[in-house]
Structures are given as structure tokens and as C-alpha cells.
Amino acid sequence: MKHKNSLSSLHFDHRFTTSLPADSCLEPHSRQVFSSCFSWVKPMKMSDPTLLIHAQEVADLLGLSEQDCLSELFKNVLSGHDLLDDMRPYAMCYGGHQFGSWAGQLGDGRAMNLGEVVNAQAEHWSLQLKGAGPTPYSRGSDGLAVLRSSLREFLCSEAMFHLGVPTTRALSLCLTGDLVSRDMFYDGHAKDEQGAVVCRVAPSFLRFGNFQLFGARKDYDTLKKLLDYTIQAHFPHLLQDKANSVSVYAAWFSEVCDLTQHMIVHWMRVGFVHGVMNTDNMSILGLTIDYGPYGWLEAYDPDWTPNTTDAEYRRYAFDQQGDISCWNLIQLANAIAPLVDDVSALQARVDAYRADYHQVWATMMGQKLGFVHQHHQEDDDLVQALLSLLSCVETDMTIFYRCLANIELQQTAEQQLAVIEDAFYDVSLLTEADQQRWCAWFESYATRLEKEAVDDGQRRIQMNTVNPKYVLRNYLAQMAIDKLEVGDMSLLHDLLEVLRHPYEEQTGKAMFTQKRPDWARDRRGCSMLSCSS
Ligand code: AMP
Ligand code: MG
DSSP, rough: OOOOOGGGGEEEHHHHHHSSSSSSSOOOOOOOOOOOEEEEEOOOSSSEEEEEEOOHHHHHHHOHHHHHHSSHHHHHHHHTSSSOOOOEEEEEEEEEEEEEEEEOOOOOOOOEEEEEEEOTOOEEEEEEEEEEEHHHHHTTTTOBHHHHHHHHHHHHHHHHHHHTTOOOEEEEEEEEEEEEETTTSSSSOOOEEEEEEEEEESSOOHHHHHHHHHHHHHHHHHHHHHHHHHHHHHHHHHHHHHHHHHHHHHHHHHHHHHHHHHHHHHHHHTTOOOOOOOOOGGGGGGOOOOSSEEEEOOOOOTTOOGGGTTTTTTOGGGHHHHHHHHHHHHHHHHHHGGOOOHHHHHHHHHHHHHHHHHHHHHHHHHHHOSSSSSSHHHHHHHHHHHHHHTTTTTHHHHHHHHHHOOOOOTSSSSHHHHTTGGGGGGGOOOOOOHHHHHHHHHHHHHHHHTTEEEHHHHHHHHTTTTSSSSOHHHHHHHHHHHHTTTTOHHHHHHHHHHTTSSSSSOOTTTGGGOOOOOGGGSTTTTTTTTTTO
């Protein structure tokens, strides 16, 4: 019997494009677009689309079977080569602050939304192709993406999801069959790379920058339309208890603060560094979005950034992410302030954010250490002492917390230090004084743990639910890219599979938990990345 492809019967809702003003110009050339939330676009025809990998769990959300995903139609549609009859592709218009300065209009320069799929559970899932050709927001660039960055986006979105970090999802990774020229390190050495398209999936791809652009242009009419739409479509509960539309905006901002904080604290928990926290890369749903030159802490270094463009000022370094999220929220508050009568409510929310952030972060750190109950001052001191020790000699963050779960309370401090020894890159670098500091820390830690009414085994289980064993180590992503570039897909598939269960001990997967090898220390793509993709 012929397979009936569910892809062709997906149900689309076009509420974004039917509710909001469209750019009346249908031409693809780069331009400033005013009083419009989006422009209609067409994906490019590709030479030879092929599907490299898909995430079945994301396909399941849309009601697509494995067989649907392996079809001709799937690879053609998910690479942008063909459109389904009901798809209405558009690029969103937004602006943003880049590295602290207002950059004006940016917009979806290499992303195209295909529409929102409404699944059997009545959930809305927006589909978006990244790398399917230029749009009016491409600003002279090609609107394309290359394999290495697309693979990084595909794998990392799925890894983050399984780690429990709010994120956009990735349905598929396709090769286009076309070559794309990229100067990876902006040093005049452009080279042809394989073109690729990722299909991202999220309830919405709206960013802080969508609201900021209209605020900056004093186009309060369009700003109000976008805000009312957003609340209606994505925060409808806010309309139930608030009759007055002005206070609804402040309530909305407050909720965006909550969602953002929740996401950032998860980043800090798993050691993720986004790398480009510009306001155009901040989702209003608190989803990790726009995987570019991101990275994972291997050796714990709070000042680390993977982004070469940020190497000098380290604005988006690991430890800055909480403060920067607050700065970004202030820009969002400024954008909507003209629509809010009581601006002091926005100010008060931002003030609360700073205090709350520390509290939520401290609770999360306590959980990483196995504390169920909080003892504020004492725990703060213990955490600060630990973070200072972790950065004193190179110590692998992920391995450290997994080893820490294995200590036993009846062991001596020296024995406990031996339990975490595997986390040090070079244990011989620990001086006598370092060892004494570690032992002193273990003594305080053990005293603190005695206040928790759990035994060693229970504590280990609890800690292993918040401290992952498997993360997308920078060098592993690079190895998957290197293999794929010579046609070997095995590591990509193995990584996706391992990263689906990041907290479980998996037999035969030790190679995915290894500290960064020496060859990767200064290798481009492993320790530093550029935005060029
Ligand atoms: P990003 O650093 O990925 O957040 O991108 C910042 C802005 O540059 C966004 O407006 C992107 O759409 C745009 N952009 C980045 N790369 C390209 C490209 N290859 N072609 C067109 N626009 C791009
Ligand atoms: Mg972006």
C-alpha cells in the first residue's frame, strides 16, 4: 500500500501573518521596512537537497512518522527547495542591540518562517528554515548557512532540550547541494563550504528586538499591535485576570523576566555560554535561540567566551550572562514603556530581577551540591569558595560535579579529594597549598551535608539529576563536523543518541565524557568561534 505522507496534510494556522501588518513590497532586495512586522519571502531552489539527520521527537510533536521524515517530500520541503501548498513563508522584521550598541533594523536575514503547524493536541509549532536564501533583511549577505554551523545548531538545540534547558528545537538538518563561500575567521581566506539548512521549531521566534525596533522608531501603533498579538497568542492567561490593558503590558514584561531568568540559570547549571546575547537573540518565551558561536565550559573558567568577536571585552562571558540578561530586559522595558502608564512598575520589576536572580542561582548551585534545604549565608560562602577552587587549576566542570556525587560522608577530606581527581586536567599542578584548600573545603562541605537528611546513595541520585554526565563538548561537535565533511555521519548520529539521555550512565559511551584533548585546546572551532556561518 502506498504510504500516505502526513507532511502534506499538516494543518497550518497563519495567525501571525493574518493578524499583523505586512510589508507591501514583495521584492527580495535588502531594504528598511517600516510599520510592518514581516515581509513575504520565497526560499531558494537548491541543487540537490539531501536529509542528513532528523530528530524524531520533534517530528512526533508535528505528527510526522519516521517514514514521513525519510520521504522525498520531507527533504525537499525541509531544505526549502519545495513548499507545501499551505505554507506562506515570511521573514520577521526586528532590530536589536549588538554588543551594547543599538544596531537598528536587523530582521530574519537568513531565516524564513513557513507557518505554524497546529498538531493533534492543538499546540502551535512554528517552523523556520535557517539558510534557505536571502530576504529583505539580509543586508547584502547571502541568507545561506554552512554545514558546520548548521550541525552545531541542530545538535545543540536537541542537547539543550534533553538537558531540560528551554530552547528552540531542531527538526532536521539538510544539505542543499550548493557551495557557500565563507571567510570563517575574517582573515581574507574565504573558502567554499557545503550549504545546509536547519529547520527550527518553536512556539514562537519573537525576540526582544521585534518590540525594540518599533519602540526605537516611535511607531507605537505597530508596537501595540505586536504586543497585543503576542499576549493574545502566547500569554492568553494574562488577559483573564487583568481587565485593564495597560497593566497587562507590565504583567507581560514581568513574565518575560521570569522566563528569561529561568533560562539563564539553566545555562549556568549546565555550563553553557551563548556567546552572542544581543537583544535580537533573546526570545520573549525565554527559549535559547540562535545557536552561533556558543560553547560549553570544559575547564571551569567564569571569564570564558567562545566568541572571537567578544574576546577583548568578554561582554558575553559565562559569568556575565545573568547581568547581561538584566541589561537586555531593561532594553525591552524601554521599548514598551511608552505603552505603559505606570512605568515605575517596569523599574520595580527590573530591580527585583537582580535580587531574585542571585537567589534562584544560589538555589540552583545548592542543588548541584546536593542540598535540598537552603542555609543562605553558609551556602553562599561554600559556593564562592568552591568556584574559586574550580578556577584555580584547570578543572573540568561537568566531570567535577558527577565525581562529587560519589563522595561518601565517612571518607576523610583527602579521600574525598581523590574521588574528584579525574576532573583535573593535570593533577600534578595542584600545589600543597591547593590540596590543603581543597581539603578544608571538603570538611566544610561534609559538615553542611550532615544537615541534609539523606544518605550518600540518595544524594548521589539527586545530584545526578541536575548535573549532566554528557554535554555537547566543543571538541565533540568539531569532531562530528570533521567527520561529516568527509561523508562520515556516524558521530553525528551517535552524539544525538547519547545527548538524548544526558543524566544517565550509558555503557560504552566513555568517549563522550572525556576532558578536552590537547589537540582541541587551541583548535579553531573547539576553543573559539566566529559569527561567520
Ligand atoms: P546572528 O549573529 O546570527 O544573530 O545574526 C545577526 C543578524 O545578521 C541577523 O539579522 C541575521 O539574520 C543576519 N545574518 C547573519 N548571517 C547572515 C547571512 N549569511 N545572510 C544574511 N543575513 C545574515
Ligand atoms: Mg540572531
